[in-house]
Amino acid sequence: MTQKSGADILVEALCDLGVDVVFGYPGGAVLPIYDALFQHPRIRHILVRHEQAATHAAEGYARATGKPGVVLVTSGPGATNAVTGITDALMDSIPMVVITGQVPTTLIGTDAFQEADTVGITRHCTKHNYLVKNPDQLGNVVHEAFHIATSGRPGPVVVDIPKDVQVASAKYARPGPIRHKTYRPALKADKAQIETVIDMLAEAERPILYTGGGVINAGPAASQILRDLARITGAPVTSTLMGLGAFPASSDQWLGMLGMHGTYEANMAMNKADLILCLGARFDDRVTGRLDAFSPESKKIHIDIDRSSVNKNVRVDLAVIADVGHALEDMVRIWKSRQLARPDLGEWWRRIEGWRQTRCLDFPETADAIMPQRAIRALWEATKGKAPIVSTEVGQHQMWAAQHFGFEAPNKWLTSGGLGTMGYGLPAAIGAQLGNPGALVIDIAGEASIQMNIQEMATAAQYRLPVKVFILNNEYMGMVRQWQELTYSSRYSESYSNSLPDFVKLAEAYGWKGIRIEAPGELDDGIAAMLAHDGPVMVDCRVAKLANCFPMIPSGAAHTEMLLQANEVSGTMDDEAKALV
Amino acid sequence: MHIKEEQRERHTLAVIVDNEPGILARIAGMFTARGYNIESLTVTDISADDLVSRITIVTTASPHVMEQIIAQLERLVPVHKVTDLTVLGEHVERELALVKVAGKGEHRIEALRLADVYRARVVDATIESFVFEVTGGSEKIDKFVELMREVGLIEVARTGIVAIARGKEAA
Missing domain, CATH: 3.40.50.970 (Thiamin diphosphate (ThDP)-binding fold, Pyr/PP domains)
Known part of the structure; x- marks a missing residue:
């Protein structure tokens, strides 16, 4: 050799x-x-x-x-x-x-x-x-x-x-299949355990499927089987931030995201459920809220490929260590082979409908300013036929995107969930565009986050990547400001985005197209102009400066203690609450 | 505001690992990164071909955290196997100490008498000093060292705990 x-x-x-x-x-x-x-x-x-x-x-x-x-x-x-x-x-x-x-x-x-x-x-x-x-x-x-x-x-x-x-x-020779000495992740679940999962699902009166990024990681087939499982069991589906797109937002069974900025119906259903089936999620603190009040009446099943995720934050009744895709496949097969009927969940769905009536994602509109939620919805309406890939930075805009952009398919939503890294969205959009040259790729950004990796505009220009950056510009690190309103009597310590660049001129300096949207009447035309341009575009969308992201479960509060609107906010918190992130 | 402390119990873990550079840092670092406690840690190669080491870790944690510690250890790529000897049941724990004592006359004789009671061996002697080798459970060694303070303790070196399950099966 x-x-x-x-x-x-x-x-x-x-x-x-x-x-x-x-x-x-x-x-x-x-x-x-x-x-x-x-x-x-x-x-x-x-x-x-x-x-x-x-x-x-x-x-x-x-x-x-x-x-x-x-x-x-x-x-x-x-x-x-x-x-x-x-x-x-x-x-x-x-x-x-x-x-x-x-x-x-x-x-x-x-x-x-x-x-x-x-x-x-x-x-x-x-x-x-x-x-x-x-x-x-x-x-x-x-x-x-x-x-x-x-x-x-x-x-x-x-x-x-x-x-x-x-x-x-x-010397180099291409090795055969890797058989590592110690590292052998289990893929298939124990059959008896899956049988037990099916027993519990069939008996449940108030089940909920709580899905996470693991379903996306298990490949597109897993998302497909999740849809089958939801259909045959009739159970409502909620998802973590990382799992959005595994289940279509257009489905009647979709409750929206759960957790700190999740929907009222998703969080109430988690709280009142008698069975939580967790599929590739990890009971993160942003999802559970106060642990001792988390879903007190439910049996909990956790299917995850990583044993250290099980029983870490929340004790579960049944742990299944397996690839969630394989486990879903086995569950659907066993359900069908037993010829189980779709359970009657009528009473459960009536309660869920009641919670839906709060219309928790509604927001007040004004004639003179663009509400950030409206901007996201307009962007979604204009692009939903094009199966866009959406990345985000971190902050209010990220949560609004998760709440108001309807995801229908996996691998279309790229966001920094666990670490919460500002500056993620533009480079992630560039990577996604390289992997999907024909796709529409949009980075929904905030004016503060985008500046953390703004130099990557040159990368997009060099490789002629037609990524779109849609900045919700409220001139604040909005999520920081929101917490300062909630916790520190609106003392806006360092959360104002001072000395902002002119994003339109900046775009032009990098060879991008720049568009500014300033009034509600310009929103649809501005988005259309962004989509019509075949190169990279940066949109500086000026939105209402002091809008906050609701609903919200304050840190350390239970799912049932959601703040639905801004007028429920007190502006002070005790030390126990202040110590929470 | 008060930060709550959890009830903790003591566990002895046997961790079999690939004998590769950085493995000790990987394990010790995982304990610090996740806020776990290490009371004692010993490590050495146990294989004929220098490929596998056995690490004995004594840790204190609540039962819930204990389960996490084991899961987090098992998640590390070079870890072969983790056994919680405390949960497994009957096991033997031993420690070795080298204890240096200096003195003259009656102190010197008393040191030798106590060493005999504790089955400590003299491994070095000068006119004015002894080095004793003593093995046993940690409590016995604590006690021996305590007594030696009275008769001229100079220095102690301890190995930390090694442990193995009783009976014919490997852990």
Whole structure:
């Protein structure tokens, strides 16, 4: 077998793994790899403008295509800049492989130029990481890294490659299927457990399906089977932020998102249910509210591929460790083989209809200002026929998008849920557009978040990616301001977005089209102009400055203690509440 | 405002891991990152081919957190197996200590007498000092060290706990 350089082995292994896009930024410690990628016939390198954006772009690519995102950055600052996106991918279970350059093995530990302890820094924000000191092991490590990133509960894996290992010669042979010594995630559930799940579902009088990002990660087929399960059981469906799109928002059985900014009907149904079937979600604090008041009357079933997610926050009655797609398939099969009738949930649905009557997502409209919720709804109305992919930044606009944009299919909603990373949306949209060249990709943004990775406008321009950025500009870090209103008597400490750029001129400076929407009457035309342009567009949509995001469960409150409108807000809280995030 | 403390119980875990660089940092770091407690931790290679290590961890946690600790350990890629010896039932826990004592005359004789009672062996002796090797449960060693304070304790080195299940089965 012929010898190859470590850099060539890496690139060949990436090709063998089916990688066609790499998001990265060159630097001293990865020059051999960049040379191996020079005018590469198969792998397309996308040059971002900041390494954090490379990781979010890879996340967006992964979330929108189902394939792992791949990142290539240099040592030291290249690696540390990537840490936020790596952590984001860990929290949201996004498959990602990050290749980092490292100083030569002989210099490790000497505080060499651009040296950082990358494996040390990323040890607890990756699913696993490697420092490859032996070029003979490089090929196998890269294959193993992809296996770990994409199987079980997906997550980010870092492969740190010293520069001398990139230059040294070694042999590479494409390995067969990976049989890891210790890492063997279970896929199929125990049949007896699924039988018990079906028994409990068939007996329940007030069931609810609580779904999460795991259903999306299990692939589009899992979303399809979820629809079957909902149809045959007649149960209402709610979802976490990460799971939106797995179940169609247009269905009668859809209750909307649950949790802190979820709908009244979803949270009340969770509270009054007698059976919660949790599918690939993790009882996050944003979902449960006050734990001792969380769904007190229900039996709880948790189906998850990660055992450490089970019984972490909420004790459950039945834990099933399995891929949620496989488990759903087994459930539907067993339900059908038993020829169970659709249970009579008439009384349960009557109660749910009662909660729906609160019309919790209604908002007051004014003639002189665009309500942000109205802007999202207008955007949805104008684009719903085009199956858009929507990314967001983090804050009020993100919650309004989750509440008011109707998602019908999986892999269309890209948002930073667990870590809540401002600056996620634009690079994620770029990644999603690269994975879906013909799709309409929109980043719904806030004027504060968008500035955290605004340099990526150049990336979109360079690769002629027609992404649309729709900024809900209220001149505030709105969610911070909202909490200051709720908790600190409206003392707006540092939450005003001062010295904003002229977003239209900024767009033009980057070679984008810029559009400003200032009055309710301009909304539909502005959106139409955005959609009509075949290149990237930035829309500065000026919205009502002090609108707040409701409904809301205040931190530490129970599902039944939802604030529906702004006039229910007191403006002060005790220390116990102030200490909660 | 008061931060509530949970009821905790003591558990001894046996963790079998791949013997690879960074594994100890991975495990110890997971404990600190998630706010778990380590009372004692020992690690060494136990395989013929230098590939597998056994880590014995003594931790205190509420039953609920204990379950999480085990799940979080098992989630780490290089971890083969985690056994909660405390839950498993009967097991033996041992610790080894090296105890240096210096003194003359009556103190020196008393130190030797006590060492005999505790079955401690003399592994080094000079005219003015002894180093004792003592093994046993942590309480026995605590007690021995306590007594040695009275007769001229200079220095103590302890291994921390190693533990194994009773009976013929592997944990």
